[in-house]
Amino acid sequence: AQSVAQPEDQVNVAEGNPLTVKCTYSVSGNPYLFWYVQYPNRGLQFLLKYITGDNLVKGSYGFEAEFNKSQTSFHLKKPSALVSDSALYFCAVRPPSNRDDKIIFGKGTRLHILP
């Protein structure tokens, strides 16, 4: 079955330190990959996506993600965390052969940036 996994329910990082939020996927073929962020009492906001090309994708608010085909991963990263980055982060994947074009969301990872 096609799926996306975010192995950590919560990640704690000190302000100013680099952060990583992990995502792995299980789909056939070359998927399209996304990261979204949800701030408290808000809907999801798009951060970045990987379609094809350069494995390192840069997105909003200084975030980037690296597509690793051999490890089937798409980890979200930021060199220096801010307290305002504290939020719920969702990884999502669209399988390339998905006829009806649904995308699959992970369960989310709550990121806490400690002052």
Added chain:
Amino acid sequence: DVKVTQSSRYLVKRTGEKVFLECVQDMDHENMFWYRQDPGLGLRLIYFSYDVKMKEKGDIPEGYSVSREKKERFSLILESASTNQTSMYLCASRRQLTSGTSNEQFFGPGTRLTVL
């Protein structure tokens, strides 16, 4: 600036009531989606619509129906609300895909529904 709005931020209904959740987008997007979000379960797709008057079942359509009479509006209907439908409901829209692309979805702020 793109915008997806939902009719209510908070809603409290009683078991058995018929509930309407409205979603409007101003981006002329063809595709629209309804999800529910529950702790530990992430987002689950209820229904989606490719275009006006079109609808497709998502992963958890039971107990729900939808209506898309106009391009900008996508309504979610709970025919007879039950307590297990207490959840956060998120609407999203997206421009129709073309070959070799995958567009992001734009989300509304959500409706937190409580069924008593």
